[in-house]
Amino acid sequence: MSLLFPKWFNAFPTAFALGGLCTATVAVAGVWYYFTPKFWAVGYEPTQPGGGFSHQIHAGKLGLDCRYCHTKVEESPEANIPNVATCMGCHADGRLKALAEKPAHKEKTEFLRTAFAADQSVEWSRVHKVPDYVRNFPHNAHVNAGVSCYSCHGDIQNMPVVRQAESLSMSWCLDCHRDSAPHLVEKDKVTQLAWVEQHLKERQQKGTEGLAAGKKLAEDMHLAPPEHCAACHY
């Protein structure tokens, strides 16, 4: 019988497989390189514009509630960053009396008055970000379920500059979805970060009795954190 295909044709599948492997490797490396922005890492702490913004001063020392600025966390899937007008409530000329006249303070807050006068916004560098293929991260669902900002963002009230405290990886989401009780607090306490930090530690020290408190909250609120792919990826 004559050969349908010449002998050298036998090398084709191997060549194809090798070529395919190379293409795949290059594709993975490319995706890795181009689609992994610097913010997907614990400890990511970008420099902020102007005099910056200190949560340690505003949320810690002055004790402002998170919702004074992040007004939408309970209603919206997206947490909002406040506009300059919110800052001007205190940092407009003369509002802070003697303090406003202190040269160091005046200088550090000047960028706000300049932006406000020019009707411009301040371009804050974003710290936390999940990749675009994670289509659904609803802030409101978590905050209303009694998951404190503390559990996902760390002790923000002590941070002069915000830094990423958790990995925001898929296993991080799922670890909590499979066992959320140790993270739950009463809904009206979610923005009291220092209290939450202390309270969760005490509960952990109490062992089973402490765990029962979290489990009761989950049952009372009928929580059902999803684990199926479509919940987060559609």
Ligand code: HEC
């Ligand atoms: C006086 C207004 C104000 C208050 C009060 C405030 N924040 Fe913020 N927050 C900001 C501004 C402005 C930014 C953007 C600049 C930055 O990242 O530091 C921000 C950024 C953040 C970020 C990082 C967002 C990102 O880019 O990923 C988190 C998380 C956050 N705030 C949580 C909190 C929590 C939790 C509280 C309460 C303990 C709080 N904030 C109180 C104004 C405020």
Ligand code: HEC
């Ligand atoms: C409720 C009033 C209030 C609001 C609202 C407010 N601040 Fe302040 N801010 C203060 C006070 C008071 C100080 C001085 C605190 C100190 O020196 O102990 C201050 C200090 C600052 C400083 C100087 C920090 C330093 O290291 O000395 C900056 C910058 C600043 N604020 C930015 C902002 C920005 C940005 C916003 C809006 C997102 C904002 N503030 C909203 C009251 C406020």
Ligand code: HEC
């Ligand atoms: C269950 C975890 C979780 C909780 C609870 C949580 N956050 Fe977040 N937060 C995230 C994640 C994840 C992102 C990034 C979301 C994204 O990329 O869409 C984020 C982003 C943010 C941002 C940046 C939004 C932007 O568009 O730049 C702010 C501000 C913020 N969170 C504030 C808060 C505040 C205030 C609370 C408490 C009232 C809170 N978060 C509670 C996980 C959480």
Ligand code: HEC
């Ligand atoms: C510290 C605990 C915790 C972490 C971390 C966490 N979640 Fe959740 N999540 C919950 C709880 C509790 C619920 C249940 C809310 C309910 O049943 O009302 C929930 C519910 C959800 C829901 C369903 C919301 C709805 O409307 O029913 C989605 C989607 C979700 N989480 C996505 C995420 C993603 C994406 C991440 C990671 C980036 C994440 N979660 C991290 C605790 C957490």
Ligand code: HEC
């Ligand atoms: C609770 C939310 C949630 C659920 C449920 C979920 N994922 Fe994810 N997934 C994420 C997040 C967040 C990331 C981003 C991880 C990162 O940035 O490292 C991710 C990343 C991925 C990736 C990219 C590779 C990686 O591991 O980083 C794949 C693939 C993926 N998910 C598939 C799935 C499949 C399949 C399921 C169902 C079995 C699923 N996911 C369920 C939140 C979720």
